[in-house]
Amino acid sequence: MNFMKFAIEEAKKSDNDIPVGAVVVRNGEIIASAHNEREKLNDISAHAEILALKKASQKLNNWRLEDCELYVTLEPCPMCGWAILQSRIKSVYFGSYDVNYGSFSSKIDLRKLTGNKLNIYGGIEEKECDKLLSDFFEQIRK
Numbered sequence: 170m171n172f173m174k175f176a177i178e179e180a181k182k183s184d185n186d187i188p189v190g191a192v193v194v195r196n197g198e199i200i201a202s203a204h205n206e207r208e209k210l211n212d213i214s215a216h217a218e219i220l221a222l223k224k225a226s227q228k229l230n231n232w233r234l235e236d237c238e239l240y241v242t243l244e245p246c247p248m249c250g251w252a253i254l255q256s257r258i259k260s261v262y263f264g265s266y267d268v269n270y271g272s273f274s275s276k277i278d279l280r281k282l283t284g285n286k287l288n289i290y291g292g293i294e295e296k297e298c299d300k301l302l303s304d305f306f307e308q309i310r311k
């Protein structure tokens with residue numbers, strides 16, 4: 170199953186926010202999904218990853234998500250990256266690289282600060298994820 174496709178569909182729900190979608194997967198099943206809602210909620214922390222992690226924690230009644238994986242359409246920023254490390258997610262799969270704020274390869278690698286063994290896989294469905302972002306910013310500029 171291509172979980173990144175589900176994250177892409179989730180990103181499309183972002184309305185007037187930057188289109189980023191995230192899904193948390195456990196044992197081959199999506200247990201939580203979210204998209205950016207900073208504008209809607211007027212909340213700087215309402216990134217797709219943070220919201221998906223919160224939903225997964227609530228569903229499992231546990232903040233430790235060590236048997237879960239996260240699929241997200243954009244490389245997580247440092248705020249989200251740190252939350253991911255704290256949640257003990259075992260693997261992150263992301264689509265677009267974020268050269269400005271990427272926290273797992275593009276700009277910095279937070280794992281180096283902690284010695285965390287989090288598995289990172291970038292460039293998954295990258296062209297489609299890049300297109301979502303470029304289309305969004307093209308609309309903003311008009």
